[in-house]
Amino acid sequence: MQFSDIIGLTEVKQTLLNAYQRNHVAHAQLFLGKDGGGQLSMALAYATFLNCENKQTADSCGKCNACQKYNKLIHPDLHFVFPTFTSKDKAGSEAYLKEWRNFLGESSYSSFYDWTKFIEADNKQCLIPVQEGRNIIQNLSLKAYEGQYKTLIIWLPELMNVNAANAILKILEEPPEKTIFLMVSNSVDRMLATILSRTQMLNVRPFTDEEVREYLEKQGLTPEQAAQVALLAEGNLGEALRLSQDAQDDKQVMFRDWMRDCYRADLALLVKWSEKFGTLTKENQKAFVQYGLTMIRESFLYRYVGEKGIHLENEGLNFVQKFHVFIHERNIDRFVLAFNESYRHIERNANAKIMFLDLSLKSMAWLREK
Ligand SMILES: [Zn+2]
Numbered sequence: 117m118q119f120s121d122i123i124g125l126t127e128v129k130q131t132l133l134n135a136y137q138r139n140h141v142a143h144a145q146l147f148l149g150k151d152g153g154g155q156l157s158m159a160l161a162y163a164t165f166l167n168c169e170n171k172q173t174a175d176s177c178g179k180c181n182a183c184q185k186y187n188k189l190i191h192p193d194l195h196f197v198f199p200t201f202t203s204k205d206k207a208g209s210e211a212y213l214k215e216w217r218n219f220l221g222e223s224s225y226s227s228f229y230d231w232t233k234f235i236e237a238d239n240k241q242c243l244i245p246v247q248e249g250r251n252i253i254q255n256l257s258l259k260a261y262e263g264q265y266k267t268l269i270i271w272l273p274e275l276m277n278v279n280a281a282n283a284i285l286k287i288l289e290e291p292p293e294k295t296i297f298l299m300v301s302n303s304v305d306r307m308l309a310t311i312l313s314r315t316q317m318l319n320v321r322p323f324t325d326e327e328v329r330e331y332l333e334k335q336g337l338t339p340e341q342a343a344q345v346a347l348l349a350e351g352n353l354g355e356a357l358r359l360s361q362d363a364q365d366d367k368q369v370m371f372r373d374w375m376r377d378c379y380r381a382d383l384a385l386l387v388k389w390s391e392k393f394g395t396l397t398k399e400n401q402k403a404f405v406q407y408g409l410t411m412i413r414e415s416f417l418y419r420y421v422g423e424k425g426i427h428l429e430n431e432g433l434n435f436v437q438k439f440h441v442f443i444h445e446r447n448i449d450r451f452v453l454a455f456n457e458s459y460r461h462i463e464r465n466a467n468a469k470i471m472f473l474d475l476s477l478k479s480m481a482w483l484r485e486k
Pocket residue numbers: 167168169170171176177178179180181182183184
């Protein structure tokens with residue numbers, strides 16, 4: 117993770133960079149922020165920066181040995197402690213390292229709730245158990261293998277067992293050389309005051325709507341979709357990513373079913389579809405038409421150049437693998453023209469029901485063309 121991977125939060129990044137430039141790197145730093153905020157990403161980017169072998173002015177290089185290993189979370193001097201549940205054959209963070217790497221690989225904006233779902237904790241209690249204290253002491257008493265610093269990232273220290281917390285406190289009182297503790301917390305209310313007094317606290321504010329929008333657009337959402345999701349997410353990037361995925365899934369299912377009914381030429385169903393489209397918001401109608409256009413284009417490409425020519429994965433790819441037989445050089449122009457026209461009609465507030473019925477009837481005829 118590099119600072120440049122994190123949208124916005126410029127002032128937070130600058131605070132950390134200043135600390136480094138003035139030789140004031142705190143050996144214990146607390147990143148405090150709300151669910152779906154940038155606090156964990158920021159701790160990862162900061163740890164990468166401190167250990168980078170070829171630091172740039174405002175970021176790690178992203179290419180050196182240390183950066184690569186930090187990026188994959190496999191650097192031997194990088195340690196993690198996070199809440200887990202204890203089962204017959206598994207206990208403590210080290211036993212969950214594989215799941216943890218996969219979890220962070222998906223997103224470093226997820227919440228504690230997401231984590232408990234990810235490791236299928238069900239109703240079992242997740243916390244940082246007492247043995248973690250011993251593990252931490254053990255890991256940190258070793259010399260750094262290759263990094264500049266040994267780094268311990270503690271995610272959600274507020275969920276630490278009190279004995280584990282006391283072990284941490286002991287190390288904080290007499291910190292080993294070249295060791296940094298980065299704690300990432302949602303709430304300091306439940307943390308030991310003695311630990312807090314030994315850490316430097318950094319507030320990571322929630323993302324602004326503007327920042328969420330920018331991030332989503334980089335993920336491929338249209339400006340309209342991104343604005344709509346950002347409004348609902350209220351600065352929670354984890355939530356924003358979930359919402360945009362849901363919106364994507366809905367569109368996928370809807371487009372697939374609609375095209376199937378067009379092919380069947382069931383007029384009564386097509387009238388129902390047009391009514392359903394009419395109930396969507398204007399932004400959703402536009403997003404749907406744009407999505408349909410993308411799937412039609414990708415199907416055409418798939419037909420002529422195969423999988424290597426397209427950018428879809430999972431469900432999208434599945435769909436195109438079946439749908440491509442219906443899109444060919446005799447109808448592609450007409451589809452593209454009609455979908456583009458529909459998009460413009462929606463923008464000009466045309467009657468959506470009539471417009472979608474018209475698009476359904478055209479699609480019906482073109483899909484059945486040999
Ligand atoms: Zn580097």
